[in-house]
Amino acid sequence: MDDCIFCKIIRGELPSKKVYEDDDAYAFHDIHPAAPVHLLLIPKLHIDSLAAADERHAGLLGKLMLLASKLAKQHGLESGFKTTIHTGRDGGQVVFHLHLHILGGGKIPTL
């Protein structure tokens, strides 16, 4: 997706503070952190949102969830963290490339 800012980050056309990358996934620090640790984890495959995902993406989604937990631990969040996905405008989604927030390390928004 030419105009997607997360696709641009993956391609290295926009800067990011990368914390992880493999063939399927990419993770980086949120530019506006809402908690002491605030990472974004995204699939390299452009999927607009969770609502646009289908059965073909089940394996990828499962992998992302496990990866979220692994990244949280690697960033010192052994005692707890929160993972959130915003879907659609009324769900608070701003960038339309599926992304998972990983939050922790202090007071974090409750729900």
Added chain:
Amino acid sequence: MDDCIFCKIIRGELPSKKVYEDDDAYAFHDIHPAAPVHLLLIPKLHIDSLAAADERHAGLLGKLMLLASKLAKQHGLESGFKTTIHTGRDGGQVVFHLHLHILGGGKIPTL
């Protein structure tokens, strides 16, 4: 897990306002809704938290994510919803059976 309240709900030993059930998953209305629509989606398999999940659960986790989106749509949240998993005490987890919050239908907490 004998003492787990979500396992008890799945077994029908505690009441719940069920909205979905299949061989792997169970969903019901949160007893203390934080939004006009607030569902909880849980695996029937007892897994303490996302931090306790491993590669064996990848398929199950992927299925739950897709199911969350399907349930959101079925509950009128086509324009958007939020999915959140709390992991560990410092992540705001209260019931130690992995569960996914589905929130929408009005003003929802941002992150």
